[in-house]
Amino acid sequence: MKTDLTATRELAAGLRRQAARTGSTTPSVRGADWRLATVSAVGGDGTVTADGIAVRRLETYLNPAVGDVIVLTQSSSGNWLALGRTATDAGTAWTSYTPTWTASTTNPNLGNGTLVGRYHKVGRTVHLHINLTAGSTTTYGSGTYSFALPVQAANAGCTYVGDAHLLQVSRWGGQFLISPGATSATPAWTSSSSNAGLSLWTSSQAPVSMASGGIVRITITYESAI
Incomplete structure (x- = not known):
């Protein structure tokens, strides 16, 4: 038979084990x-x-x-x-994506050209760069051109404006416009080599016609929807 002392020791040990289990799961104790x-x-x-x-x-x-x-x-x-x-990782690298190039009437075909998109999202701020180089088999479709965004723009009543460059023999400056809530956006160039006013880029609306070797570069920062 257990003596009173043995029983007391076993009870004390059991209480200590229970207290340890409780303390391990109770924040106020642990x-x-x-x-x-x-x-x-x-x-x-x-x-x-x-x-x-x-x-x-x-x-x-x-x-x-x-x-x-x-x-x-x-x-x-x-x-x-x-x-x-x-x-x-180091956390500094941008993300690659393919900025689909479309037109309002007939889509262009990149052919052997190149189209590169890179972006970096910090919270709801998106830094974006797009680089298009036309190839010898690129076709240009018809209508107003646009490029898909990597992340939808915020619908906050703001149109975001960035830089766009068209390099075809000479370099032409323009803008890249992202409307509120947009999922794609369009560059705007001077309407001709003699008119400084900006018009949305179409197959026929540009200071010069795009041809093999022509380059479009776009850089913009905008607020994303999420």
Whole structure:
């Protein structure tokens, strides 16, 4: 039979084990803590869900995405906060995309030309560059030209204006115009070599006709919808 002393010791040991288990899961006992977690959902209210925990993210945690490995922290009162994603690279590289080139009547065909798009999104600010070089088999379609944007523009009542250059023997300056809520945008050039007024770029509306070796370069910064 167990003596009173043995029973007392076993009871005390059991209580210590229970206290340790409770303390390991109770923030007010354990104190502040942090962990790594994987994002499974992104909310539109500044929250993410990671490892089953719905948690508000810091303002510095920009562009959250499903699959992000993030740092979660929990206060001693039990409140969770997403500090941000862990780094996977230097974080400075821009992203490549293909800025589809279309026209309002008949689409152009790039043929053996090249069309390169690069952008960098920080929060809701998008820095964008597009570079088109016409080839010997490029055809130009008809109607007003446009290039697809990598991210839809914010519908905030603002038309964003950037720089556009057309290099065909000479260099011609123009603008790149992104309307509110747009998913594509159009360059504007002087309407002819003798008219300084700007008109939207079409197959026939430009200071010079585009031909093999001609280059269009576009650079702009705009606010994205998300």
